[in-house]
Every structure is written in C-alpha cells, then in structure tokens.
Amino acid sequence: MNSIINQNLGGEQFNVNLAFTWKARFKTGEEISQFDNGKENKFKLIQDRFSELSYFYLISKDLSQCFCIDLNRGLIFFGNHQVVSEDFLKEKKENIRLIYFRRHQIKMTLNNTTKSHRIQYFLGLQWNNSKKNNHKSILQIDELGNWILGV
Amino acid sequence: MPATFVFSESNLVGEVITDDIANVNFGSVDEVEIVTATNPVIAGENSFSKYIRAKFTGDFTEISNMKFWKSSGALKTGEAIKAAANVVFATPSAVDTGDSDVPTDEGTALDIKSAEGADTIENGGSGVSGYSGYIRLQLQSTVEIPAGAVNQKEFTFQYDEV
Numbered sequence: 001m002n003s004i005i006n007q008n009l010g011g012e013q014f015n016v017n018l019a020f021t022w023k024a025r026f027k028t029g030e031e032i033s034q035f036d037n038g039k040e041n042k043f044k045l046i047q048d049r050f051s052e053l054s055y056f057y058l059i060s061k062d063l064s065q066c067f068c069i070d071l072n073r074g075l076i077f078f079g080n081h082q083v084v085s086e087d088f089l090k091e092k093k094e095n096i097r098l099i100y101f102r103r104h105q106i107k108m109t110l111n112n113t114t115k116s117h118r119i120q121y122f123l124g125l126q127w128n129n130s131k132k133n134n135h136k137s138i139l140q141i142d143e144l145g146n147w148i149l150g151v
Numbered sequence: 152m153p154a155t156f157v158f159s160e161s162n163l164v165g166e167v168i169t170d171d172i173a174n175v176n177f178g179s180v181d182e183v184e185i186v187t188a189t190n191p192v193i194a195g196e197n198s199f200s201k202y203i204r205a206k207f208t209g210d211f212t213e214i215s216n217m218k219f220w221k222s223s224g225a226l227k228t229g230e231a232i233k234a235a236a237n238v239v240f241a242t243p244s245a246v247d248t249g250d251s252d253v254p255t256d257e258g259t260a261l262d263i264k265s266a267e268g269a270d271t272i273e274n275g276g277s278g279v280s281g282y283s284g285y286i287r288l289q290l291q292s293t294v295e296i297p298a299g300a301v302n303q304k305e306f307t308f309q310y311d312e313v
Contacts, residue, residue, distance in 0.1 A: 017152055040152055042274070043313040044212040101215075101311045106156060107222060109303050111174040119153065122311075 018061070019143040020121050022100065025055040056098050058123050058141070065145045067123055071096050074127050076137060083149055084137060093127035099138055119143055154211035154312055159282065161202040164242050170206055177201065177290040181243040194298070198290040200243045205263070205283040205308060207272055214272040216311040217263035219286055220254040224304030229296030232304070236261035237268070237284035248289045257309070261286065
C-alpha cells in the first residue's frame with residue numbers, strides 16, 4: 001500500500017482552486033488524474049468505469065496528505081494508516097462502490113453575494129454485507145485537511 | 152477546477168437576466184442590485200419579489216443536492232422573509248407572494264432543482280442550461296417594524312459537485 005501511494009504522489013499538476021484533487025487507478029494499471037498536463041479530466045471518466053476501478057486517491061495540493069479508497073478490499077487509508085475499525089475489516093463486503101463528491105457552501109449576505117465559498121470533500125465507499133444490507137463509510141475532509149469518518 | 156458559480160437575477164416584463172449579480176438587496180423597485188437608500192421598503196409594505204438562480208459553468212461533471220436557507224441574521228419585529236423554490240418566473244411585484252418563511256437551517260432548507268426541473272445539472276447534457284430553478288424571495292413588513300435598516304442576514308446556497 002505504501003509503495004502505491006508514494007508512486008501516485010509524483011508528477012501532479014494541481015489547480016490552485018482546489019485543496020485536494022483526485023487520481024484513479026484501474027484494474028488494468030491505467031491511471032487517470034484530475035489534472036493532466038494542464039487539462040482537467042471530468043469525473044465522468046471515472047463514473048463511466050466504476051466497475052473497473054481499483055484505487056481512488058484524494059491528494060492535497062502540497063502533497064502532504066493522501067487519502068486512498070481501496071475498492072478491491074473495501075478499505076480506507078490516510079497515508080499508510082487504515083482509518084477503519086477491526087470490525088469493519090472483518091466484515092465481508094460485496095458490491096463495493098466509490099463515494100466521492102465536493103460539497104460547496106456559498107454564504108452570502110443581502111449586499112454581497114459571495115461572502116464566502118467553502119468546499120468540503122466527501123470520500124468513502126458503500127457496500128453490501130452478506131445479508132445484502134447496504135453500508136457506507138465516508139470521510140468528510142475540509143480544505144485544511146481536517147477529517148472525520150462517518151459510518 | 153470547481154464549477155464556476157454565480158448568482159443570477161431576473162427582472163422586468165419579459166425577463167431580463169443578469170448573471171453574476173453583486174447583491175440581492177430588497178427594495179421598492181424591480182431592479183437588479185437595488186440601491187436601498189433611494190428605494191427603501193416602507194413599513195407595512197412588501198419589497199418587490201426577487202427571482203434569483205444559481206448558474207454553473209466550467210468543467211464539472213454534475214451538480215446535485217442544491218439547498219438554500221437563511222443561516223444567520225435576526226429578524227426585527229414586524230419583519231419576515233418569505234421564500235419559495237423552483238417557481239415559475241413572473242414579473243416581480245410588491246404583491247404578497249404567499250410563500251412560506253425562508254428556512255433557517257440545512258435540515259429544512261429549500262431543495263433546489265435545475266432550471267429544467269431535474270434533481271441534477273449534468274454538464275453538457277442535452278437541453279441543460281446550467282441554471283438552477285428560481286428561488287423567489289420577498290421581504291414583508293408590518294407597521295410594527297422599527298424605522299431604519301434591518302439586521303444583516305446571511306443566506307447559504309449549498310450544492311454537491313463531481
């Protein structure tokens with residue numbers, strides 16, 4: 001896991017407006033980054049190939065933080081550390097799916113329509129257990145890299 | 152790059168659309184970016200209704216889960232702010248819109264659809280304008296409202312993007 005993350009930290013071109021950008025690795029080994037040679041790839045490229053996805057990374061602009069979703073095993077990593085409990089690891093997971101979106105909050109006063117614009121990143125996975133019940137685990141990450149895990 | 156977001160306001164007969172508005176001041180005239188000093192709302196009357204929308208451009212994939220609520224700012228005695236979502240545009244007026252009080256937390260926030268009535272705005276989708284549905288706002292007052300400026304309010308527009 002460590003080598004995978006380190007390998008994926010190099011050569012990125014980050015957009016200054018986003019604190020975190022994504023990178024996807026497919027089962028074939030192919031990788032798609034959100035930003036590639038100055039061009040932005042739409043997330044739709046990933047959505048269209050969800051079933052082929054192996055890993056999905058969210059990497060901070062300064063490269064100091066990396067969150068990883070392992071879609072093969074249904075695990076969540078922050079750097080080299082798993083951020084899930086032992087019970088989570090024991091559970092058999094089927095139909096593992098990525099959850100990722102950015103939540104924007106634009107606060108405005110009556111006399112100023114762009115008072116503040118805050119972005120939070122939601123990253124996680126959902127799966128079905130052996131009884132076919134659906135479960136979710138989602139990281140909520142702010143622009144400073146503070147995060148909490150919701151299960 | 153995140154989707155580029157601006158507020159848009161519609162005014163006048165036939166709908167004149169102004170994107171990237173600087174403010175949503177309430178007043179006694181159907182204008183974008185009202186100067187309140189010269190167009191104040193008289194105690195006991197309503198402001199002209201405001202029709203605002205979000206407009207998204209840029210390289211996003213999809214916008215969803217749009218919500219709108221008043222997140223802070225106390226109302227004075229005799230003051231109310233009414234709001235409705237996804238309404239049909241009509242020439243703004245000072246007639247009571249008949250809308251409910253603007254929600255004051257995320258849990259009760261107005262759910263905003265796309266201009267086309269969908270739950271999401273899909274970038275590049277057929278017939279997708281990039282606008283949200285209209286949010287109609289109106290300040291209503293009674294004669295009990297104290298003279299002078301009302302308290303500043305803060306509104307939150309929230310959406311999810313991929």
